[in-house]
Amino acid sequence: MGNPNRDHEYLAKLQDYFASYRSIPSYAVIGELLGMASKSAVSALVKRLSLAGYLEMSPDKRLAPTKRFFERELADFNVPAGLPAAANDAMSESLSVDDYLIPRPSSSILVRIKGDSMMDAGIFDGDIAVIEKRHAANLGDYVLAIVDNEYTLKELGRDKQGYLLIPHNPDFSPIRPTHSLEIFGVLTGLIRKYR
Amino acid sequence: MGNPNRDHEYLAKLQDYFASYRSIPSYAVIGELLGMASKSAVSALVKRLSLAGYLEMSPDKRLAPTKRFFERELADFNVPAGLPAAANDAMSESLSVDDYLIPRPSSSILVRIKGDSMMDAGIFDGDIAVIEKRHAANLGDYVLAIVDNEYTLKELGRDKQGYLLIPHNPDFSPIRPTHSLEIFGVLTGLIRKYR
DNA sequence: AGCTACATGGAACGAATGTTCGCCACCCAC
DNA sequence: GTGGGTGGCGAACATTCGTTCCATGTAGCT
Numbered sequence: 001m002g003n004p005n006r007d008h009e010y011l012a013k014l015q016d017y018f019a020s021y022r023s024i025p026s027y028a029v030i031g032e033l034l035g036m037a038s039k040s041a042v043s044a045l046v047k048r049l050s051l052a053g054y055l056e057m058s059p060d061k062r063l064a065p066t067k068r069f070f071e072r073e074l075a076d077f078n079v080p081a082g083l084p085a086a087a088n089d090a091m092s093e094s095l096s097v098d099d100y101l102i103p104r105p106s107s108s109i110l111v112r113i114k115g116d117s118m119m120d121a122g123i124f125d126g127d128i129a130v131i132e133k134r135h136a137a138n139l140g141d142y143v144l145a146i147v148d149n150e151y152t153l154k155e156l157g158r159d160k161q162g163y164l165l166i167p168h169n170p171d172f173s174p175i176r177p178t179h180s181l182e183i184f185g186v187l188t189g190l191i192r193k194y195r
Numbered sequence: 196m197g198n199p200n201r202d203h204e205y206l207a208k209l210q211d212y213f214a215s216y217r218s219i220p221s222y223a224v225i226g227e228l229l230g231m232a233s234k235s236a237v238s239a240l241v242k243r244l245s246l247a248g249y250l251e252m253s254p255d256k257r258l259a260p261t262k263r264f265f266e267r268e269l270a271d272f273n274v275p276a277g278l279p280a281a282a283n284d285a286m287s288e289s290l291s292v293d294d295y296l297i298p299r300p301s302s303s304i305l306v307r308i309k310g311d312s313m314m315d316a317g318i319f320d321g322d323i324a325v326i327e328k329r330h331a332a333n334l335g336d337y338v339l340a341i342v343d344n345e346y347t348l349k350e351l352g353r354d355k356q357g358y359l360l361i362p363h364n365p366d367f368s369p370i371r372p373t374h375s376l377e378i379f380g381v382l383t384g385l386i387r388k389y390r
Numbered sequence: 391a392g393c394t395a396c397a398t399g400g401a402a403c404g405a406a407t408g409t410t411c412g413c414c415a416c417c418c419a420c
Numbered sequence: 421g422t423g424g425g426t427g428g429c430g431a432a433c434a435t436t437c438g439t440t441c442c443a444t445g446t447a448g449c450t
């Protein structure tokens with residue numbers, strides 16, 4: 001395999017396209033997109049990518065991406081500088097962000113964080129929390145709780161007087177539930193977007 | 196229109212199908228799927244769903260789901276008043292988080308954070324950073340830079356002596372590149388997993 | 391009942407699809 | 421060099437696509 005495989009480059013363009021339009025275009029358009037003049041070249045490419053596990057045929061004979069299609073490479077931080085391009089061949093590990101963060105979609109919801117009460121825990125206003133819905137939690141878990149008809153994300157704690165909700169910000173005080181403490185779910189992931 | 200619109204039911208089946216196979220089937224198959232015997236009925240349905248904003252034509256005239264296609268019914272969970280500002284942004288199983296965090300897959304890479312030098316910016320050891328590969332950045336951006344053959348994530352700053360890399364942790368000092376400063380990419384997203 | 395509105399069935403049609411085949415250009419190993 | 425493998429080109433092909441037009445059936449209304 002002396003030939004530097006251009007298939008990764010082709011795959012990348014397909015990934016970009018799918019990210020934009022949520023569909024795999026026809027062979028003719030793929031060719032146009034990748035700079036191929038004939039559909040047979042595309043056909044060959046599709047066979048290769050299918051073998052590699054990035055594409056598959058849906059039951060109705062339509063071309064569709066596989067799970068692996070959505071995986072991203074995970075590079076290690078400490079890579080002593082190879083060339084930046086080396087990150088491509090680093091072949092460390094790949095993962096799909098969704099699978100990584102949301103293993104149980106049906107019991108997970110996304111909640112946008114309001115306020116700074118968990119700032120010291122690295123949870124900022126505007127972040128999105130992945131909450132797994134359940135009513136039980138362990139001490140030390142970050143829980144989305146319902147207190148006085150309001151949702152709030154805090155650490156679940158306990159002292160001799162009972163359970164409390166501990167903020168991670170010196171400007172806030174622990175909340176001691178007056179009546180009952182209802183736990184909506186447990187924080188299992190966090191997503192932040194910059195810019 | 197005595198008939199309660201069955202379109203929602205049809206939409207639901209399409210959503211299920213797409214969730215399974217990541218593609219929209221042909222009109223014939225859609226008909227089969229929904230119990231319609233003719234493609235003209237499907238054609239009409241597609242027009243309705245397109246008008247409602249659930250489907251659209253991709254640039255190559257292929258049927259594709261829109262963002263709204265992936266929105267989840269809020270009515271699904273009967274949460275007492277004041278549903279936690281649910282992130283309507285992106286909710287679905289497969290595409291959502293990827294789509295939200297990684298608009299350009301081919302130029303994005305995932306990097307696992309090592310060390311606490313950005314702790315005060317809410318970026319912790321073990322978090323995963325979404326880096327968009329490019330060589331230019333603005334002051335104030337968090338950049339993945341290559342300094343002395345090591346990758347490091349810092350804020351890009353500048354003073355009268357030139358560029359520097361600013362950590363967000365009082366225990367660390369700003370880094371002043373001795374020779375050259377190479378920027379590998381810019382931080383565009385952050386992912387953290389609990390437990 | 392008679393009428394209208396509308397969703398669907400059914401068939402015909404041109405356009406576009408993906409497959410296939412033979413051929414060429416290039417690169418590497420020998 | 422020579423040979424073989426590989427990726428791409430170009431054209432022909434049957435199949436399938438989505439559109440279109442008209443007929444049919446049903447529901448609601450007067």
